[in-house]
Amino acid sequence: MSGELPVLGGPPAERADAAENRRRILAAAAALIASRGADALSMDEVARAAGVGVGTVYRRFRDRAGLVYAVVDEREREFQQGFLHGPPPLGPGPDIPPLDRLRAFLHALADRTEAQSELLEMAEMDSPDARFVGGWYALYQRHLASLLERIRPEADTGYLADALLAPFAANLFRYQRHTRGMDLDRVKAGLDDLVTGLGGP
Incomplete structure (x- = not known):
């Protein structure tokens, strides 16, 4: 899908x-x-x-x-091409478990956010709803929900998709990276823990 x-x-x-x-x-x-x-x-x-x-x-x-x-649009289009049409596990593949694709997406989104977090934070501060009105968020949300439906079909996948995207609000992401001093590997490890919980019983 x-x-x-x-x-x-x-x-x-x-x-x-x-x-x-x-x-x-x-x-x-x-x-x-x-x-x-x-x-x-x-x-x-x-x-x-x-x-x-x-x-x-x-x-x-x-x-x-x-x-x-x-200004950040070109990087965004490259990211979208990667998870929609690129090679697996970020992109689709017939034998790729949805949990692996979910983890790959969150790692790639962390890299994408890291690369332009200053610009993303500035846009979100200028316009509080900017993160949600450009079409990117809705695409991410639908993509995650489609993976979650295969992992936890009984769950509220729309809510879970929003919950997984919440850590990528630029102000929170930059606070973790630059105020709390978390390196990117630690951020990704935390995302992995969230994904592992979704794959449980």
Whole structure:
């Protein structure tokens, strides 16, 4: 079932001039983040650097959270391709136990979150519901629920999928990594413990 889910997050079809504006805005935002850090990003500065009006930036991306999520979009599409269509155990395979796929997904999501946690945290702080409205969360939730239905068909798989995704809220993830000093291996070991509990009697 999960292999049939569509990859989300790509830009919609658009006119050539609109596509060029989008490319310039995203390139300017990425350059500003790289040179000054995520906290320095502002819609006005991005517009100046891209050579477009600030209204164009707001029309395309709504707010800074939307712009930040667009900047991380390419990495997100690669991640989605991996778990929907890539090689097992992250991707589908006829003989891969669903518990192994679940563990591989959570490990890969930890790596994906680690790579851009600063940007993800900034987007979530700017817009508290940003994590849920871009389509990514719903795709993750459906993918996990489909695996959980094979592991624990009697369980509330929708709730369990949300529970497994909760540790990837960027503020919690960064708190564990940078305030509590947990290394990524420890985070993954904790996720493994959660998965092991799901496979019990």
